[in-house]
Amino acid sequence: MQTPSPVNILLVDDQPENLVALEAILGELEANLVKSTSGEEALRCLLQEDFAVILLDVQMPQMDGFEVATLIRRRPRSQDTPIIFLTAFSSSEQFMFKGYALGAVDYLIKPIAPNILLSKVAIFIELFKKTEALRQKTATLEQQTTQLEAINTELQVSEERFRLLSTCSPLGVFVTDPEGHCIYTNPRFQAICRGVPTAAGPSWLDSVHPCDLDGARSSWAAYLQEGQEYAQEFRLRSEGEPARWASIRAARMVSEQKTFLGYVGTVEDITERKQAEAANAQIMREQVARQEAETANRMKDDFIAVLSHELRTPLNSILGWANLLQAGKLDPQKVEFAIDTIERNALVQKQLIEDILDVSQIVRGKLQLHRQPLDLVTVAETALETVRPAATAKAIALTTNFHDYNRLEVVGDALRLQQVIWNLLTNAVKFTPEQGRVDVHLSVVAELPQGQLPTGSCALSGAPAPAYAQLRVTDTGLGIDANFLPHIFDRFRQADSSITRSQGGLGLGLAIVHHLVEQHQGCVWAESDGLNQGAAFTVALPLTESLSPTAPPPAPAPAGEVPPQQALSGMPILIVEDDGDTRDFLAFLLESQGAEVTATASGEEALRLIGTLQPAVLLCDISMPDMDGYTLVEKVRSQLPEPQAHTPAIAITAHARLSDQARALSTGFQHHLPKPIEAEALIHAILQVAGAGSEPSGAG
Structure with a gap:
């Protein structure tokens, strides 16, 4: 505790020895004795210090004690300071009354009794101390009162500012308790979150659209647990109005004492932005x-x-x-x-x-496949043989490693897979300059190099295959520009479609390859280091469980054999075809083989002719004006008597899809040949159906 400083006592006397005597008497009071030998000096001391009591001699030269007292009382700071007059000359009442009139509190006659002086001065010292303490306490109270008034004023200003900010804020504001229940919302919040009460308990969640409510609840619950900054966007209940959107943001509130108070958040209507x-x-x-x-x-x-x-x-x-x-x-x-x-x-x-x-x-999703187990090695060799003459003509070296595998069995359509390989080989030969090189490499891989596959290029479905047959065609040709490489399998897109392009073709081959490989649950991708750097195309197809042969290789198709001359000698054949040129061509071809040909352009006439001619084979077009081929064969099978009702029939048509073939066979045809007709295939088909009666067969 701080020790209070000693009080000041002013001693005024023109005789130094008197000052020494006073100092000796008052020394035991532990006061600060200030001595002055004249009135002027005393007044100067009063300008610097406050005194508990003044001991003032009356008889002094130049300015006596009464004059000094008068000046002391004129000064506000010292007008209440106790003055004790000291004198050795008069003790008359008139003299004393003059001193009291000037504000003296006592009047002592010299010589002064020390005990009386000590007691009187001690009383005034104690009174001064109490008065000073009271003054300081009063000053402290006044200061505190002033500070409190300032704080109240600032608080009112702050409250008014907060009220204005809350009322005029373009954002909705809400405050929650530590459990997340709203304890305050501003008017903007209430305007945005319509229908949400402001009382404690409800939450902004009550205004979220039902379709977004589950997501809002789960994210808010996670936020209450984790305490990270919250920021989400949700739709609000609209009550038949257009959808409204709000952005919700919230943060934790912590006091200066690190006490968790709850959460403060904002709600912003972002409908216009949305x-x-x-x-x-x-x-x-x-x-x-x-x-x-x-x-x-x-x-x-x-x-x-x-x-x-x-x-x-x-x-x-x-x-x-x-x-x-x-x-x-x-x-x-x-x-x-x-x-x-x-x-x-x-x-x-x-x-x-x-x-x-x-x-x-x-494009129409109508391409159908005839799937069966087949040997990919055989398919690849067949495609290679069809391309070899073109490669030889350009002195291009064709190298293979087919001898490394006796059989690689996959499930697919042999003709379509041959078409895939043929397209890749044809492109390689087409874009490789003379005396270049084309390598065809067959291998078995356990898994596909996913890192090299462009997105969406693979259509593997179901469980992964135990292994894959991988056929890779590389060439030393023109290569592929890096910008065009991602579009290499797109339909109707070519790297060069200008009139100055050096290679022919429609640019459809690779699109067909891509689709056919996907239909076989496989992958195809292209690689090239750039123009004039060659290219590589890789096809990967899932192998069956065993690499060993599970069935004997298919016998060579009879269409590959050259039929003998006059193979149809004496055979009656009826041709029904509305196109005159095609009808004449077929008639000439079959007559050159010894057949007895009757040709007509009408289905109705064909029905009459079958009954009289009893042909060995009926060749019938499908698309005809008066009666299509399907209807004609159905009428033959259902309306004519035996044996004409079982006349073998071959559909000769430009409808070449597998679905067209299936419909022809189901309608009653025994064979289906797509146009343009190859002479050898037609003769083999006639011999086949004429010898096999009415047993149906596919296109050979």
Whole structure:
């Protein structure tokens, strides 16, 4: 505790010895004795200090004690300071009254008794101390009162500021207790979260749309447990109005003493922003759709231009050489060359048409596969042999490792898988310059290199296969630009569709390959280091459980054999075909083989002819104006008597899908041959159905 400083006592006397005497008497009071030998000096001391009592001599030169007292009383700070007059000359009442009139508290006659002086001065010292203590206490109370008033004023200002902020805030504000129950909400909160009471207990969750309520509750509960900053967006109840959105944010409230008080949060109506985002998203979708449509239209335009070129180019050769043949001015060597050219270009057109039809079926989801266990090695070898002449013509080295495997058994459509491999080999030969190299590598892998597969290129379904047959075709050709590589399997897209392109084709082959491989639950991907760096195409197909042969390899198709001359000698055949050129071609072909041919363009007439001619085989087109082929065969089977009702029938049609073949066989045909008709295949089919009676068979 701090020790109080001693009080001040002013001793005023013009005689130094008197001051010494006073100092000796008052020394035991432990007061601070200030001595002065004149009135002027005493007044100067009063300017610097406050005194508990003043001992003032009356008789002094220049300014006596009464004059000094008068000046002391004029000064507000010292007007109440006790003054004890000291004198040795008069003790009259008039003299004393003058001293008391000037504010003296006592009057002592010299010589002064020490005990009396001590007692009187001690009383005034004690009174001064009490008065000073009271003054300090009063000053402290006044200071505290002033501070409290300032605090109250600041609190009122703060409360008014908070009220204005809360009332005018563009954000809804809520405060919760530590359990998450609302204890305060501002007007904006109530406007946004309509219908939510402000009393303690309810939560902003009460205004969340039912469809978002479960998510809001779970996220809020997780926040109450974890205590991290909360920020979520939800739909609000709209009561038949357009959907309203709100952004909810919340944080923990902790006092200066680190006491957890609850949570404070904001609710912002973000409906306009959401609507703007939705509008922008719709605009973006429309822009993307427009760009995609423009790209698709441009691709289709490019495709049509390429298609026109690819169809007209072989037609030019076909029609040109046909006119020259018709003119009859060619020598035998040129005639043979003309026929070879016409046949080669017709085959090109046939391949173009087949690609277009395949893509059409793919787009409509109508492409069907005839699945059965088969040897991928055999399929690959067959495709390779069909491409080898083209490779030889360009002096391209074809290398394989097929001898490493006796049999790689997969389940699939042999013709379609052969088409896949043929397309890859044909592309490799087409885009490889003369004296280049094409490698065909077959292998068995336990798993696929997923890191190399572009997204969406694999259609493996179900459980992983125990192993995969992997066929890889690499070439030293033109390569693939890195920007085009992701689009290599897209329909109607070519790396170069300009009129200056160096290679022909419609750009449909790889799209067909991609779809066929996917239909076989396999993968296909392309790799290239860039232009003029060659390319590699890899096909992976799931193997069956065993690599050993489970069935004998299929016998060679009879269509590969050359039928003997006059193979149809004496056989009556009825042709029903509304196209005159096709009808004449078929009639000439069969008559050249010794058949007795009757041809008609009408289904009704065919019904009458069957009854009289009793043909060995009926060749019937499907699409005819008066009666289609399906109806004709059904009437033959149901309306004609024996044996005409069981006349073998072969469908000759441009409807070449597997579904068309299945319908033909189910209707009553014994065989189905797609146009254009190959002579050898037709003769084999006639011999087959004529010898097998009415037993149905597929296209051979």
